[in-house]
Amino acid sequence: xxxxxxxxxxxxxxxxxxxxxxxxxxxxxxxxxxxxxxxxxxxxxxxxxxxxxxxxxxxxxxxxxxxxxxxxxxxxxxxxxxxxxxxxxxxxxxxxxxxxxxxxxxxxxxxxxxxxxxxxxxxxxxxxxxxxxxxxxxxxxxxxxxxxxxxxxxxxxxxxxxxxxxxxxxxxxxxxxxxxxxxxxxxxxxxxxxxxxxxxxxxxxxxxxxxxxxxxxxxxxxxxxxxxxxxxxxxxxxxxxxxxxxxxxxxxxxxxxxxxxxxxxxxxxxxxxxxxxxxxxxxxxxxxxxxxxxxxxxxxxxxxxxxxxxxxxxxxxxxxxxxxxxxxxxxxxxxxxxxxxxxxxxxxxxxxxxxxxxxxxxxxxxxxxxxxxxxxxxxxxxxxxxxxxxxxx
Numbered sequence: 540x541x542x543x544x545x546x547x548x549x550x551x552x553x554x555x556x557x558x559x560x561x562x563x564x565x566x567x568x569x570x571x572x573x574x575x576x577x578x579x580x581x582x583x584x585x586x587x588x589x590x591x592x593x594x595x596x597x598x599x600x601x602x603x604x605x606x607x608x609x610x611x612x613x614x615x616x617x618x619x620x621x622x623x624x625x626x627x628x629x630x631x632x633x634x635x636x637x638x639x640x641x642x643x644x645x646x647x648x649x650x651x652x653x654x655x656x657x658x659x660x661x662x663x664x665x666x667x668x669x670x671x672x673x674x675x676x677x678x679x680x681x682x683x684x685x686x687x688x689x690x691x692x693x694x695x696x697x698x699x700x701x702x703x704x705x706x707x708x709x710x711x712x713x714x715x716x717x718x719x720x721x722x723x724x725x726x727x728x729x730x731x732x733x734x735x736x737x738x739x740x741x742x743x744x745x746x747x748x749x750x751x752x753x754x755x756x757x758x759x760x761x762x763x764x765x766x767x768x769x770x771x772x773x774x775x776x777x778x779x780x781x782x783x784x785x786x787x788x789x790x791x792x793x794x795x796x797x798x799x800x801x802x803x804x805x806x807x808x809x810x811x812x813x814x815x816x817x818x819x820x821x822x823x824x825x826x827x828x829x830x831x832x833x834x835x836x837x838x839x840x841x842x843x844x845x846x847x848x849x850x851x852x853x854x855x856x857x858x859x860x861x862x863x864x865x866x867x868x869x870x871x872x873x874x875x876x877x878x879x880x881x882x883x884x885x886x887x888x889x890x891x892x893x894x895x896x897x898x899x900x901x902x903x904x905x906x907x908x909x910x911x912x913x914x915x916x917x918x919x920x921x922x923x924x925x926x927x928x929x930x931x932x
Contacts, residue, residue, distance in 0.1 A: 545763075545769075546832075548570065548770050548771075548774075548832075549570045549831040550831075551767060552567075552573070553566045553567055553570065558754060558757075559607065559610070559748075560606070560607050561748070564853075565606060565607070565744065568597050568740070568853075569612065571824065571827050572615060572712065573615045573618055574771075574827045574831060575595045575712050576619050576626055576714075577626065577775045578593050578777065579626075579657070579659045580592040580657075582778070583780055584780070584783070584826065584838075585780055591819055591822050591826075592690045592710055596738055597714050597715070598713075598716070599714075599717070599742050599744075600716075600718070600742065600856070601716075601719070601747070602720075603718045605747045606747045608716030609716060611716075612663060612715070612716055615663070618764070618768060623772065624775075626775075628661050628663055629641055629660050629663070630664070632670060633670065634675065634680070635678055635679035636679075638683060639706065642660045642706060642709065642711070657710075658710070659709070659710040660687075660710075660711050661711070661714070662711065662712065662713040664715040666721075667716065672727075676726075676735075677727070681735055684711070684738075685738065687709050690708075691709055693709075694706040694707075722863060722864055723871070728864065737812030737813040737815070738816065740853060741856065741861070742856070743857070774830055777830065777836075780836065782836070782837055782838070783843070784838065787839050791821070791822075794818075794847055795818050798818070802814055810858060821843070822838075824849060825846040826838060828842040829842045872899055873910060876904075876907055877916060877917065879894055879895070880928055880930060881930060884929060884930060886927055887922045888928065891928065892904055911928075915931050917930055918930075918931045
């Protein structure tokens with residue numbers, strides 16, 4: 540690690556959000572995504588039957604206009620665009636065929652290797668639905684995203700004019716944002732379970748940080764940007780096989796066995812696919828924590844611990860997001876009502892109807908409330924002489 544570069548990339552990256560309205564957890568996952576994009580498939584863990592690369596699919600989820608999703612993604616984009624040679628950044632709406640063509644890049648890995656076709660890319664989308672929707676998913680983009688996340692080699696596809704062709708050494712990463720209400724538009728139901736959602740780390744924030752009326756670029760932040768840019772340039776040159784130390788391997792095995800025996804995800808059809816891939820996610824993250832600290836290609840126990848902790852922190856909200864994608868419109872409205880009541884503890888019916896008037900009418904609200912009352916989640920109450928609702932005791 541050269542002088543003047545970040546000694547702990549992720550720690551310094553999160554400091555960029557000081558005096559902003561960006562939640563630390565969004566910055567943290569954007570930092571992980573940034574490292575991942577700079578690495579491509581130049582680092583790997585060999586597990587015999589398969590190889591794990593540090594590419595990630597990360598989707599930030601929050602209400603519209605809150606938590607500065609687009610701002611946090613833009614910071615990652617600016618940092619990645621200074622890396623040389625340039626990272627293949629995909630930031631526009633694209634068809635499946637165009638994505639495949641965009642990933643075809645040939646370059647010299649280093650002076651000791653022959654020309655080698657590498658098909659890598661990194662998708663940046665401040666709004667996921669502009670890149671992915673039901674039509675594009677069913678048009679082949681969904682299956683390609685799954686294959687490219689798995690770094691399939693070779694990836695075979697058919698063209699209209701040239702017949703069957705192949706991409707070699709594929710690798711794709713994704714950093715995107717979406718709102719709670721548009722996520723079902725971006726990700727169709729058939730992406731849930733064993734499909735695409737099991738490969739995505741959803742990071743959700745419901746309560747934004749305190750407001751900041753004016754943000755300023757301080758000398759400290761400019762200095763941080765410089766250190767992070769230099770470190771990313773170093774990271775882009777790292778290449779080799781990563782191994783786990785004996786202590787890290789034993790701890791990984793302990794975590795795996797405990798999760799296998801006790802996790803409720805296995806019996807949840809919406810989360811069972813994620814459960815089967817959880818420890819692939821964990822090893823990807825452990826590699827990124829390792830690179831954040833230095834150039835030694837050995838994952839230590841602390842890196843596995845960090846990776847496990849960040850996954851556990853995100854998994855609670857991940858379940859909520861996946862349920863939202865899979866639920867009916869009625870189920871979404873029920874969750875929306877329950878969220879309103881949960882946040883304020885007690886709410887008058889008139890206030891609740893005002894908050895949801897763009898989504899539900901008076902009669903439909905009554906039916907939905909009745910469902911929540913009968914299932915024991917909320918109860919009727921009198922608030923300032925008016926009918927209202929509160930969480931059931």
